[in-house]
């Protein structure tokens with residue numbers, strides 16, 4: 001599941017898989033034997049099934065039982081794992097409840113002025129050029145600056161953050177591993193700083209929860225901050241970049257959106273469904289035999305739920321391979337489903353709305369600078385572009 005064909009066009013791969021077996025055995029990256037759930041109904045059931053665990057100990061046991069190369073397990077056994085996306089209830093409930101309030105629609109709206117001003121500044125900076133890489137000039141820095149605002153990362157430190165997030169986006173395991181200790185060290189420093197000088201930001205509130213009543217252990221505090229960075233950055237980068245590319249590849253849909261901006265919220269949902277940033281949800285592990293679509297998955301099995309595939313299932317969405325910004329999209333799984341449903345969804349939507357509005361207002365004549373087939377997609381769990389070369393305005397303007 002990381003062949004060049006799959007990376008370029010996962011939809012073709014999943015269409016075949018869904019047709020033959022919506023619950024199938026496969027070999028994942030690193031030689032891990034796993035089960036892939038690709039049908040919509042099956043994916044929705046699996047995402048809400050408590051017999052599919054995210055507990056770290058269950059995960060280690062299951063991975064060891066399904067992989068030949070120990071080195072890959074070592075890569076998995078990194079620090080920074082004690083967060084909500086690696087937990088089952090009751091730990092999951094406790095960890096999630098500590099950040100929940102910061103991500104409601106209302107709380108996210110408070111970040112709107114910051115998101116708008118960051119967006120405006122990036123769009124201004126781009127104006128000096130006729131051509132640019134939209135991924136690096138806009139889609140990458142926007143969510144990173146928003147996360148710094150949310151967490152309370154001081155301005156002078158943002159470059160260090162950016163360095164690390166850049167390493168992650170490179171998809172180069174060695175660069176990621178090399179940058180991880182520095183990030184961990186920095187996060188610990190930042191936590192100490194917030195302890196000494198609390199401010200009105202999410203990290204200060206988490207530090208408060210840790211020291212005031214011990215609802216959060218020191219490792220959980222750092223791991224939660226790390227999770228918010230990882231979960232909140234790359235996903236949003238790809239929604240903005242791949243979303244814009246998708247609109248440019250469907251000029252008639254883009255023109256409708258330009259004519260009627262009231263269509264934007266629906267268009268963002270359709271972009272999430274059609275080309276959502278998360279190809280497969282994070283792995284789950286069966287704690288007992290689980291039967292799905294008549295297939296029995298044995299205990300201690302890794303399970304990958306293909307959100308990208310479920311969102312293109314014709315049984316759920318009419319003509320699912322067609323982009324239609326006015327179609328009903330309720331029930332799409334781009335943000336997951338069940339207890340791990342994306343806690344940052346309101347913020348991601350807000351960022352996408354502001355980003356697309358800004359791009360369409362300022363650069364209405366934007367064009368792709370390469371042939372559609374030359375767009376380079378990244379390997380891994382995200383459906384994301386490696387770059388997005390565009391012309392901002394027609395030559396001579």
Ligand code: HEM
Pocket residue numbers: 084085086096227228231232233235236239276277278281282283307333334335336337339340341342343344345347348
């Ligand atoms: C377009 C942008 C985004 C997409 C497509 C997205 C997608 C997802 C998905 C699919 C999951 C569930 C993963 C699973 O079940 O394995 C998830 C969980 C999560 N997301 Fe997002 N996400 C986005 C933006 C954000 C943002 C902006 C934040 C926060 C700043 C965030 C924080 C989280 C967290 C903390 C979880 C774990 C929730 C839990 O375990 O209960 N996400 N996201």
